[in-house]
Amino acid sequence: MTLPPLLRPLHMLARSTRSFTTSALRCSKPLPPRRVILDSEIIEKFLHGSGPGGQKINKTSSAVQLKHLPTGIVVKYQDTRSRSLNRKRARQILGERIEELELGEEARTRVKAREKSKKKGSADKKKRRKYRALAEGKEGVRAEEDAEDDVGERSETAAVEFETGQSEVKHRKSEG
Numbered sequence: 001m002t003l004p005p006l007l008r009p010l011h012m013l014a015r016s017t018r019s020f021t022t023s024a025l026r027c028s029k030p031l032p033p034r035r036v037i038l039d040s041e042i043i044e045k046f047l048h049g050s051g052p053g054g055q056k057i058n059k060t061s062s063a064v065q066l067k068h069l070p071t072g073i074v075v076k077y078q079d080t081r082s083r084s085l086n087r088k089r090a091r092q093i094l095g096e097r098i099e100e101l102e103l104g105e106e107a108r109t110r111v112k113a114r115e116k117s118k119k120k121g122s123a124d125k126k127k128r129r130k131y132r133a134l135a136e137g138k139e140g141v142r143a144e145e146d147a148e149d150d151v152g153e154r155s156e157t158a159a160v161e162f163e164t165g166q167s168e169v170k171h172r173k174s175e176g
Helices: 010-016 023-027 054-059 083-106 108-164 166-175
Strands: 042-047 063-068 074-077
Touching (some): 042 083
Antiparallel strands (some): 042 063
């Protein structure tokens, strides 16, 4: 006895499905490894926040300020209410800035920015090509319509000539 599809074990269904991956993930080069920042290299302070948010942001010490002693880079972060999330994000930003300082053009952020701009340029080029082809197609259709209109006008003129004579045709052309 076979079970209905909804009651079959999941492993049977798993064989029938395909996994999809994007070619971008397969083609992209691996990014350089991140540098580990030691706690001994950082001075960490929790400060009162500032800006919009009323009294609450002014009273709580949820803003984080990190100073990297070897380089002197200072990062202040206060986007969320959570001290731990602010601390985590500030450490990420500090790591990115240190990496940019040490690696220059080979830093993860610069590599990602280059790839993003390349993709955007490619998409823009594709968009221009598409609309140029559409415009050329419309111009081609217009040219065909104009040619058809010319043929229609010629046949109309011939019919008028046949019915009324040459003088009527000249008069009609001067009107239109």
